[in-house]
Amino acid sequence: MDSKKLYQAITAAADNPSAPLLSPKEYGEYAELVSLINGLIAEKHRFEKEHQESINYIRSKIDQLLVTIGTAPLKPEELDDKTLLELDPIGVVADSFAQILEHLRDTNDSLNRTRKELEAVFESVGAGIIVVDTDMRLLAYNNGFRKIFLEGKDDVDPRGRYCRDIVCQEEMPPETCVFQKMIATGHSAMNFEWSYKDRYLSVLASPIRGEDNSISSGVILYQDITEQLQDKTELIEEKERLAITLRSIAEGVIALNMDNHITLMNEVAEKLTGYSQEEALGQQAEKIFWVVDQAIRNKALDLTGDLLNQHQSIGATVEGVLISREGEERLINASTGAIRDLKGSVTGAVIVFRDITEVKNLEKEIANARRLESMGILAGGIAHDFNNLLTGILGNISLAQITGDMDSRIAERLFKAEKACIRAKDLTQQLLTFAKGGSPVRKVMSIAELLRETSQFALRGTHINCRFDIVEDLWLTNVDEGQIGQVIHNLMLNAYQAMPEGGTITVLAENVTLESNNPYSLPMGRYINISVIDSGLGIPGEFLDKIFDPYFTTKQLGSGLGLASSYAIVKKHGGFISVQSMLGKGSTFSMLLPASDTELRPAEKQKKDTDTVLKLNAEKILVMDDDETILDFVASIFKHLGQEVTLVRDGREAVDLYRQALDGGEPFEVVILDLTVPGGMGGREALEELLRIDPAIKAIVSSGYSTDDAMATYREVGFMSAIPKPYRAQVLVQEINRVMQIKRPAMKKHF
Amino acid sequence: MNSISSPSRIEIDMRGQVCPSSLLIALEQTNAHKKALRAGETILKIKTDNRDATVTIPGTVMNMGYDCLVFKKPGYYEILIGVNLPGTVT
Numbered sequence: 001m002d003s004k005k006l007y008q009a010i011t012a013a014a015d016n017p018s019a020p021l022l023s024p025k026e027y028g029e030y031a032e033l034v035s036l037i038n039g040l041i042a043e044k045h046r047f048e049k050e051h052q053e054s055i056n057y058i059r060s061k062i063d064q065l066l067v068t069i070g071t072a073p074l075k076p077e078e079l080d081d082k083t084l085l086e087l088d089p090i091g092v093v094a095d096s097f098a099q100i101l102e103h104l105r106d107t108n109d110s111l112n113r114t115r116k117e118l119e120a121v122f123e124s125v126g127a128g129i130i131v132v133d134t135d136m137r138l139l140a141y142n143n144g145f146r147k148i149f150l151e152g153k154d155d156v157d158p159r160g161r162y163c164r165d166i167v168c169q170e171e172m173p174p175e176t177c178v179f180q181k182m183i184a185t186g187h188s189a190m191n192f193e194w195s196y197k198d199r200y201l202s203v204l205a206s207p208i209r210g211e212d213n214s215i216s217s218g219v220i221l222y223q224d225i226t227e228q229l230q231d232k233t234e235l236i237e238e239k240e241r242l243a244i245t246l247r248s249i250a251e252g253v254i255a256l257n258m259d260n261h262i263t264l265m266n267e268v269a270e271k272l273t274g275y276s277q278e279e280a281l282g283q284q285a286e287k288i289f290w291v292v293d294q295a296i297r298n299k300a301l302d303l304t305g306d307l308l309n310q311h312q313s314i315g316a317t318v319e320g321v322l323i324s325r326e327g328e329e330r331l332i333n334a335s336t337g338a339i340r341d342l343k344g345s346v347t348g349a350v351i352v353f354r355d356i357t358e359v360k361n362l363e364k365e366i367a368n369a370r371r372l373e374s375m376g377i378l379a380g381g382i383a384h385d386f387n388n389l390l391t392g393i394l395g396n397i398s399l400a401q402i403t404g405d406m407d408s409r410i411a412e413r414l415f416k417a418e419k420a421c422i423r424a425k426d427l428t429q430q431l432l433t434f435a436k437g438g439s440p441v442r443k444v445m446s447i448a449e450l451l452r453e454t455s456q457f458a459l460r461g462t463h464i465n466c467r468f469d470i471v472e473d474l475w476l477t478n479v480d481e482g483q484i485g486q487v488i489h490n491l492m493l494n495a496y497q498a499m500p501e502g503g504t505i506t507v508l509a510e511n512v513t514l515e516s517n518n519p520y521s522l523p524m525g526r527y528i529n530i531s532v533i534d535s536g537l538g539i540p541g542e543f544l545d546k547i548f549d550p551y552f553t554t555k556q557l558g559s560g561l562g563l564a565s566s567y568a569i570v571k572k573h574g575g576f577i578s579v580q581s582m583l584g585k586g587s588t589f590s591m592l593l594p595a596s597d598t599e600l601r602p603a604e605k606q607k608k609d610t611d612t613v614l615k616l617n618a619e620k621i622l623v624m625d626d627d628e629t630i631l632d633f634v635a636s637i638f639k640h641l642g643q644e645v646t647l648v649r650d651g652r653e654a655v656d657l658y659r660q661a662l663d664g665g666e667p668f669e670v671v672i673l674d675l676t677v678p679g680g681m682g683g684r685e686a687l688e689e690l691l692r693i694d695p696a697i698k699a700i701v702s703s704g705y706s707t708d709d710a711m712a713t714y715r716e717v718g719f720m721s722a723i724p725k726p727y728r729a730q731v732l733v734q735e736i737n738r739v740m741q742i743k744r745p746a747m748k749k750h751f
Numbered sequence: 752m753n754s755i756s757s758p759s760r761i762e763i764d765m766r767g768q769v770c771p772s773s774l775l776i777a778l779e780q781t782n783a784h785k786k787a788l789r790a791g792e793t794i795l796k797i798k799t800d801n802r803d804a805t806v807t808i809p810g811t812v813m814n815m816g817y818d819c820l821v822f823k824k825p826g827y828y829e830i831l832i833g834v835n836l837p838g839t840v841t
Contacts, residue, residue, distance in 0.1 A: 100815050
């Protein structure tokens with residue numbers, strides 16, 4: 001055996017642990033060496049086996065570590081034994097593990113911090129909070145919960161108990177249970193307003209989910225909203241109060257934001273602008289609230305610009321014309337103010353405005369009335385003197401006619417003079433009426449017939465149709481028939497003269513009831529409204545203010561007294577007369593007269609003034625008048641009648657003479673007293689004394705200036721008759737004779 | 752195995768290599784750059800074609816407190832390890 005062969009056999013046995021060892025016998029002289037080598041090979045194989053076992057142990061421990069840190073074990077092909085030792089996997093995994101522990105520590109710290117924060121939030125939040133399991137057993141609760149549900153029960157530990165035992169105090173969860181709702185829906189559930197004892201709570205249940213996303217428990221939060229609800233209720237009430245206030249005030253209110261857009265509008269503003277709040281909201285103020293200067297009308301007034309731009313508090317108060325959506329114009333007075341927030345910053349503006357059209361009209365009306373009053377005083381004074389003069393003229397003419405034996409040409413002249421005097425008398429009568437001189441001699445009557453008769457009479461011989469629209473049950477009025485007839489006559493003449501082309505006049509009469517604070521400034525109550533509506537030329541605007549002024553006329557032949565006296569008559573009757581007119585469309589004159597509550601009495605029959613032969617049925621007559629013309633005329637009448645008359649110039653003289661005559665046993669049968677004696681005792685005062693002397697006295701009042709109600713209510717004062725000046729001789733004689741026939745009843749009057 | 756360092760990124764390309772274990776290399780590098788990674792100064796970017804690594808690496812580094820993102824690229828995967836990585840929930 002050579003050494004080479006031996007080497008190969010040794011190498012083969014050493015490299016392969018499963019190969020049989022060498023047989024020493026086969027190697028002769030090397031047998032001893034081979035035995036030694038066999039021992040070494042066996043030793044090598046044992047070492048190799050142990051090494052592999054160590055490697056496997058390390059690998060298994062690495063895998064164990066890898067699984068411990070949560071990942072997959074190594075696959076043998078991923079890492080050979082050599083690299084395994086070079087890479088130091090145990091060291092790597094150990095370092096990684098150290099990092100995992102560090103991370104866990106950090107996570108724990110963070111969780112602890114979060115837990116403490118949560119605990120602080122849990123306790124400090126202003127609400128009661130509980131955590132319950134899905135069976136609704138309390139797991140945790142905060143102080144807020146104890147305060148609401150366990151006040152005064154400090155020894156009670158609610159943990160582990162059902163929440164319904166403590167909160168709802170019922171055996172089963174109620175239908176309104178938000179937790180059950182949350183469980184059923186899987187989402188947070190809320191009861192916005194839950195009544196608990198005397199409080200209101202909002203209750204919110206929210207789920208807590210586990211790893212598998214299923215609900216593991218829940219949080220229920222109880223918030224006391226009693227104060228909030230009260231505040232809300234108060235806010236709603238306040239809002240409602242404000243809305244009612246805005247609705248009920250007479251002013252229009254519009255609120256604007258900083259962009260000058262409308263944010264609020266009340267009903268009055270809706271009515272005056274013609275836009276509803278819905279339409280106006282968000283619109284530019286000028287589009288809806290179009291106000292122009294009364295004189296310059298081409299540009300809308302900027303009412304709030306200064307407020308919104310310069311941040312002033314109070315804006316200007318202006319008068320202007322508000323033009324509505326339909327083009328209707330109303331005179332308004334508007335004031336503005338800034339709207340500020342709690343910090344005082346301007347957030348908008350408010351415009352408050354009032355319709356002053358009626359007020360302005362009324363102001364004009366009052367000014368007109370004052371002007372008329374002062375003119376009336378003047379006119380009354382003139383009329384008084386003029387009437388006295390007229391009495392002289394008319395009386396003497398009538399005397400001259402009675403005297404007879406005259407040339408027919410003279411008689412003709414006298415007749416014309418008398419006619420002119422009568423026309424002059426009518427004129428002064430109107431002047432007096434206007435001058436408040438004619439206190440109405442009233443009686444309760446239905447005005448319907450008077451309306452028809454007077455209107456038809458006034459339009460006789462014209463081409464004008466008259467249409468009556470008079471309600472059947474027209475209320476009665478207490479009026480002076482003559483005066484109201486005169487008013488109707490005047491109105492009809494006016495209407496007729498305004499219609500040169502002819503046409504139809506409508507006379508309307510209806511019942512109306514006026515509330516207090518009506519635009520006519522009349523007392524509240526029942527009235528009748530009479531309107532005369534023509535379709536004539538209309539009255540220019542600038543004349544409307546003056547139309548009731550005396551001597552104002554647009555007609556060539558007009559006296560200017562017709563409407564002025566109508567105005568005075570209606571006013572004296574406690575009524576109101578007004579006119580509305582549109583050029584080219586016609587005019588409407590309307591008068592309101594108070595309705596009477598009294599029943600209708602049969603009208604007193606007026607005695608006809610007869611011009612028959614004069615015959616006086618009294619022998620002893622006393623006449624008191626301060627005017628020489630009158631006295632002269634009266635003296636002439638009595639002289640013509642062959643009768644004596646005693647004439648005195650003031651009341652004192654009349655009283656003295658009457659007493660003397662009475663004492664002397666030859667009393668005066670009739671006394672005629674002038675009402676007004678400048679600087680002396682007038683008729684009314686004289687009668688008071690005379691009645692004391694002789695309660696059966698027969699006295700007649702005469703005046704051309706009947707500002708004193710005595711002319712209208714002569715009976716109440718104690719006179720038996722009233723003779724307005726001027727009068728004709730026939731009227732004087734007639735009234736004396738009438739009075740002589742009256743038997744004086746026992747006096748009831750006391751002064 | 753090539754490794755390119757940059758101030759903000761350490762890139763390890765393990766494509767085409769079966770041995771040694773991608774996970775252990777990733778963990779070794781994460782441990783080695785722990786300080787910079789935790790401070791957010793560095794991001795570890797691993798390129799590998801070992802599909803198992805896209806499960807084992809993220810699972811382990813996330814337990815260690817890192818963010819990990821895996822992107823599928825043509826023929827390989829890109830795995831980013833760091834903190835506050837965009838698109839991760841912290």
